[in-house]
Amino acid sequence: xxxxxAGHRVTTAGAGPADRRGTTGTGPADRHRTTAxxxxxxxxxxxxxxxxxxxxxxxxxxxxxxxxxxxxxxxFRRLALLPRVLRGAPTRDLSVDLPGGRLAAPVLVAPTAFxxxxxxxxxxxxxxxxxxxxxxxxxxxASTVAIADVVAAARSVDPDAAVWFQLYPQPDDExxxxxxxxxxxxxxxxxxxxxxSPVLGRHRRDAExxxxxxxxxxxxxxxxxxxxxxxxxxxxxxxxPAVSWAxxxxxxxxxxxxxxxxxxxxPRDAVLAVEHGVSGVVVSNHGGRQCxxxxxxxxxxxxxxxxxxxxxxxxxxxxxxxxxxxxxxxxLGAAAVGVGRPVxxxxxxxxxxxxxxxxxxxxxxxxxxLALCGGRDLADLTRDQVVARSAGVCARCG
Ligand SMILES: Cc1cc2nc3c(=O)[nH]c(=O)nc-3n(C[C@H](O)[C@H](O)[C@H](O)COP(=O)(O)O)c2cc1C
Ligand SMILES: CC(C)CC(=O)C(=O)O
Numbered sequence: 169x170x171x172x173x174a175g176h177r178v179t180t181a182g183a184g185p186a187d188r189r190g191t192t193g194t195g196p197a198d199r200h201r202t203t204a205x206x207x208x209x210x211x212x213x214x215x216x217x218x219x220x221x222x223x224x225x226x227x228x229x230x231x232x233x234x235x236x237x238x239x240x241x242x243x244f245r246r247l248a249l250l251p252r253v254l255r256g257a258p259t260r261d262l263s264v265d266l267p268g269g270r271l272a273a274p275v276l277v278a279p280t281a282f283x284x285x286x287x288x289x290x291x292x293x294x295x296x297x298x299x300x301x302x303x304x305x306x307x308x309x310a311s312t313v314a315i316a317d318v319v320a321a322a323r324s325v326d327p328d329a330a331v332w333f334q335l336y337p338q339p340d341d342e343x344x345x346x347x348x349x350x351x352x353x354x355x356x357x358x359x360x361x362x363x364x365s366p367v368l369g370r371h372r373r374d375a376e377x378x379x380x381x382x383x384x385x386x387x388x389x390x391x392x393x394x395x396x397x398x399x400x401x402x403x404x405x406x407x408x409p410a411v412s413w414a415x416x417x418x419x420x421x422x423x424x425x426x427x428x429x430x431x432x433x434x435p436r437d438a439v440l441a442v443e444h445g446v447s448g449v450v451v452s453n454h455g456g457r458q459c460x461x462x463x464x465x466x467x468x469x470x471x472x473x474x475x476x477x478x479x480x481x482x483x484x485x486x487x488x489x490x491x492x493x494x495x496x497x498x499x500l501g502a503a504a505v506g507v508g509r510p511v512x513x514x515x516x517x518x519x520x521x522x523x524x525x526x527x528x529x530x531x532x533x534x535x536x537x538l539a540l541c542g543g544r545d546l547a548d549l550t551r552d553q554v555v556a557r558s559a560g561v562c563a564r565c566g
Contacts, residue, residue: 204529205490208510211526215286215516222377223285227512231369232460236453240487243464247496248557249549252542260538261545262531264504266481267426267447268358269330271504272302273531274546275494277523278452278485278506279334279360279430281310284386286516292321294515297523299329301531306360306506309335309347310405312382314389316354323355332358334430336365337415339408342395344415348423350390359423360450361416364431366409369458413444420445428483431458433468435475442479448503449476452485455508466497470551473501491533495541499549 216224230237262273277298284290291305291313298305299322307318315333322329333351338344351359374380382388387402397403420427426447431454432438438449451472453462462468465486473482484497485506497505507526514522543549 202529203490204533207529208489208513208526211510211513211517211522214518215513219286219516222374222379225373225377226282226285226371226379227280227509227516229371229373230456230460231371231458233372234456235460236462236464237456239464240453240456240466241489242487243466244487244489244493244496246557247466248555249492249495249499249537249541250553250555251540252548252553255542255544255548256539257544260535260543262535262538264546266304266483266503268332268428269304270302271304273527273534274498274502274504275488275527275530275534276304276483276504276506277306277511277527278455278508279306279308279362280508280512281308281388282312282382282386283512283515284312285382286512287519289519290515291318293520294511294523295319295322295329295331296325297514297520297527298322299325300524301527302326302329303527304330304332306332306334307356309333309390310388311390312386312388314392315351315356317389319354319356330357332356332360332428334360334362336362336405336407337411337419338406339410339415340396340406341415341418343403343406344419345422346394347390348419348425352423352425356425358426358428358447359419360428360430361419362430362454363411363416363437364433364452364454364458365407366411368407369454369460371457413440416444416446432472433462433465435471438472438475438482442476446480448481448483450483450485450506451502452506455486466493466500469497469500469502488530491530491535491537494530494534495537495549496554498546499554500551 264271264274283294287293291311295305295318319331322331333356335347391402394403428448429441429446430450431452432449441449451465451469453465465484469484476482481503483504484502488505488507494505510526511523514526
């Protein structure tokens with residue numbers, strides 16, 4: 169059965185319930201009967217059902233009492249958008265150009281570790297889905313597939329796919345340099361240096377499960393054969409409070425790739441980052457996994473955007489779970505957002521198709537919302553449209 173509304177087809181025919189590893193219900197009809205938030209929540213439940221509880225909790229958990237983990241999502245619920253009227257367009261341009269790649273929609277995939285805990289194909293499956301969506305995968309140094317193979321998987325779908333490489337600057341410059349060369353040789357188009365982890369956050373859930381090592385057969389493949397390790401052996405990813413701006417300067421000088429700094433919350437650090445030559449800043453609290461007394465990422469965003477003052481783009485990650493969250497972040501000045509856990513849920517639930525599903529529902533909902541807000545492109549989302557929500561709760565997340 170279907171009914172037409174001026175220029176818009178409404179139908180009740182379409183995909184049935186999604187199965188675990190195959191279909192994910194991506195047909196157009198499906199879009200009219202669900203929301204990105206509901207899809208992401210369903211994928212999360214499907215992931216929970218299939219994953220080893222220790223691995224589910226590794227992905228889902230946060231640092232300390234998980235105040236910031238919940239706070240990232242809750243902060244979005246406290247914000248609302250004021251639509252503009254009578255200025256839209258029949259089709260909207262969601263693309264964004266960033267140093268290191270062009271995104272068809274303003275949602276990139278934040279670096280998360282150990283995708284083969286979620287699905288046997290791991291980061292390769294993620295890379296194919298992200299390339300098909302024509303957005304950017306930030307592939308982590310803690311990947312269970314070597315970066316050259318991740319890029320190859322992405323390029324098997326789209327020869328121009330942009331894959332960025334995330335790394336923790338290592339106290340030993342020689343190790344950092346070797347990781348940078350690997351990313352360059354693999355064909356990565358940008359580097360993302362994570363700066364919020366001078367020490368590792370304390371994760372109660374991991375401690376309770378006794379989850380400290382990858383299962384046999386899985387490894388952080390990029391850490392193999394590095395200086396200081398025996399041939400074929402792995403080096404630990406070092407977290408060191410001794411890492412400083414000087415390390416960043418040396419890294420910056422060693423490559424011509426655009427360099428993003430991830431994990432910035434203080435506006436003065438954002439200014440320093442620009443002064444030290446970064447090409448972009450990622451406002452992030454590591455998805456609530458490092459310090460449990462920091463603000464929600466979206467709360468920290470406006471001051472960083474103001475401090476950077478348009479000199480470099482600012483990306484936000486943390487708690488983005490629906491198109492509305494994307495639109496609010498963009499209106500507050502983010503050039504794009506990153507999603508972390510939702511991609512892991514999609515991957516665990518349905519492999520490549522699950523990741524594709526996450527990116528598709530978010531893109532579709534942003535497009536719909538932009539139309540509702542009278543936007544033609546992303547620049548039409550502006551800060552004056554963001555207001556505090558004094559009442560009302562989300563039916564899904566309360
Ligand atoms: C399981 C997991 C592993 C992560 N691993 C990394 C990592 O290796 N490097 C990094 O910079 N950030 C890492 N992050 C943080 C993400 O890049 C991102 O900041 C965060 O997940 C965004 O929040 P969200 O999960 O609410 O979308 C990880 C996050 C999770 C959930
Ligand atoms: C410590 C890394 C291996 C992964 C990470 O950043 C994380 O689990 O949050």
